[in-house]
Amino acid sequence: MNKKRLTKFLVLISTIVLCTGVVAFASSLTTEIKAILSREVTIRYCGEVQNMKDGSGNPVYPIMYNGTTYLPVRAVSNMLDIPVDWDASTKTVILGTEEKPPKSVLSFEGDTGGAGSKVTDKGSLTVKGDLGADIVYNDGISFRIWNGGLSANIREAYKAKIEGGYTKLSFDAYVAASNEKDIGKTPYEVIIYDVETENKLAAIEVIAGEIKKVEDIDITGVKTIGFAANCIKSLSGSDTDRAFFFNPVVYSTRSDKPVELDTDTDTDTDNDTDVGDNNKQSKSVLSFESDTGGAGSKVTNKGSLTVKGDLGADIVYNDGISFRIWNGGLSANIREAYKAKIGGGYTKLSFDAYVAASNENDIGKTPYEIIIYDVENENKLASIEIIAGEIKKVEGIDITGVKTIGFAANCIKSLSGSDTDRAYFFNPVVE
Numbered sequence: 370m371n372k373k374r375l376t377k378f379l380v381l382i383s384t385i386v387l388c389t390g391v392v393a394f395a396s397s398l399t400t401e402i403k404a405i406l407s408r409e410v411t412i413r414y415c416g417e418v419q420n421m422k423d424g425s426g427n428p429v430y431p432i433m434y435n436g437t438t439y440l441p442v443r444a445v446s447n448m449l450d451i452p453v454d455w456d457a458s459t460k461t462v463i464l465g466t467e468e469k470p471p472k473s474v475l476s477f478e479g480d481t482g483g484a485g486s487k488v489t490d491k492g493s494l495t496v497k498g499d500l501g502a503d504i505v506y507n508d509g510i511s512f513r514i515w516n517g518g519l520s521a522n523i524r525e526a527y528k529a530k531i532e533g534g535y536t537k538l539s540f541d542a543y544v545a546a547s548n549e550k551d552i553g554k555t556p557y558e559v560i561i562y563d564v565e566t567e568n569k570l571a572a573i574e575v576i577a578g579e580i581k582k583v584e585d586i587d588i589t590g591v592k593t594i595g596f597a598a599n600c601i602k603s604l605s606g607s608d609t610d611r612a613f614f615f616n617p618v619v620y621s622t623r624s625d626k627p628v629e630l631d632t633d634t635d636t637d638t639d640n641d642t643d644v645g646d647n648n649k650q651s652k653s654v655l656s657f658e659s660d661t662g663g664a665g666s667k668v669t670n671k672g673s674l675t676v677k678g679d680l681g682a683d684i685v686y687n688d689g690i691s692f693r694i695w696n697g698g699l700s701a702n703i704r705e706a707y708k709a710k711i712g713g714g715y716t717k718l719s720f721d722a723y724v725a726a727s728n729e730n731d732i733g734k735t736p737y738e739i740i741i742y743d744v745e746n747e748n749k750l751a752s753i754e755i756i757a758g759e760i761k762k763v764e765g766i767d768i769t770g771v772k773t774i775g776f777a778a779n780c781i782k783s784l785s786g787s788d789t790d791r792a793y794f795f796n797p798v799v800e
Contacts, residue, residue, distance in 0.1 A: 404434040412440070414448050421448065452589070469535060474594065474617035475508045478530045484513040484520065485527025485596055488613065496543055496580060496615070504580070506541070506615040510596050514544075514557070514610040517600045521560045526595035528564050531588075531619055538570075538586040538594065540617035544577045547609040552578035555602050556682070559612050561586055562595030570594075574601065575612070576682055588619065654718075654774065654797035655688045658710045664693040664700065665707025665776055668793065676723055676760060676795070684760070686721070686795040690776050694724075694737070694790040697780045701740045706775035708744050711768075711799055718750075718766040718774065720797035724757045727789040732758035735780070739792050741766055742775030750774075754781065757790075768799065 421444035446453035454463040488509040598612030668689040778792030
């Protein structure tokens with residue numbers, strides 16, 4: 370569906386004031402009309418029949434007027450998972466999230482709880498980075514881990530009253546442990562709450578003494594955010610341990626995802642209105658029929674699914690593909706590749722790439738190339754450089770129309786090399 374038709378649909382639904390009735394206002398800009406409230410028109414979204422409801426959960430139905438079908442805007446926004454609001458002062462329907470720049474959580478009214486507080490000591494805003502240089506933060510929240518693994522709860526948390534209207538939360542997490550033996554070893558857990566609903570929005574593991582960047586926690590609809598932490602390893606612990614949430618900011622971003630809508634009813638004979646396309650959910654590449662080729666294979670060894678992350682903590686993947694870099698810079702080709710027969714119907718491929726080099730001198734230095742093929746057309750869909758020993762997140766490779774994907778890799782630096790070097794494609798999914 371083209372953008373012109375999408376715009377037409379959004380303009381049409383925006384004229385309806387969050388309900389199914391037709392209302393005549395005392396204004397020269399409104400006109401009373403006679404329309405049909407149709408309970409026989411079925412709305413399908415992505416192949417599924419929708420039971421549309423208003424903000425109170427009551428059933429609502431399409432209106433048909435002069436050959437055009439009008440859908441209740443709140444019901445449509447709920448169906449598409451798009452925020453909706455009504456500005457009575459300007460009689461404006463607001464669809465989607467208005468972009469808001471980052472704003473410090475500390476600029477909002479806060480409730481310190483029992484263990485949470487603002488960081489007021491400038492010295493506590495300075496932390497040693499990975500390379501030994503001082504990192505000085507602008508502001509932060511501190512949480513005293515007063516009871517080991519039982520410290521975190523909403524009552525004790527620092528609570529920031531952001532009053533809704535934001536969709537994302539980001540900060541740098543850090544735990545200052547009083548016992549030097551815990552630094553670089555002991556895991557802690559920083560927790561984010563939706564205070565009103567008492568739901569846990571995120572729980573992130575952090576190793577004492579290491580900085581962890583936390584980005585884009587979903588806070589859509591949240592009015593008050595809670596910040597707390599636990600020690601994972603122990604139920605008891607020193608109450609001098611502190612979790613820090615440095616430079617915490619909230620913000621809103623517009624969704625870049627296109628919405629395909631089709632609401633024409635004049636050509637349908639079954640009283641069905643199709644909205645969107647039959648989108649497929651993410652699915653592991655390993656769930657499809659495959660051909661391992663000469664150098665590609667499924668990862669069956671659980672140990673090979675575990676990789677050290679940037680902060681030294683183990684990352685354990687669900688599944689993966691391995692490719693043996695058997696001939697250095699001449700290893701990758703379709704014949705040797707792992708081939709997954711996805712059958713078409715998917716548009717995007719994502720995975721975490723990693724190269725395990727047999728020579729320690731290559732780790733952190735030597736570049737490799739991972740390659741994705743369209744096997745039927747023998748086209749190279751993507752070529753991505755990766756350094757041995759580092760994890761690279763690869764997202765959104767276009768696989769529209771591709772029926773069989775090939776996975777392979779080369780060593781860029783050398784035409785020859787050890788055939789024990791392996792490229793991994795961890796958690797590969799199509800959608």
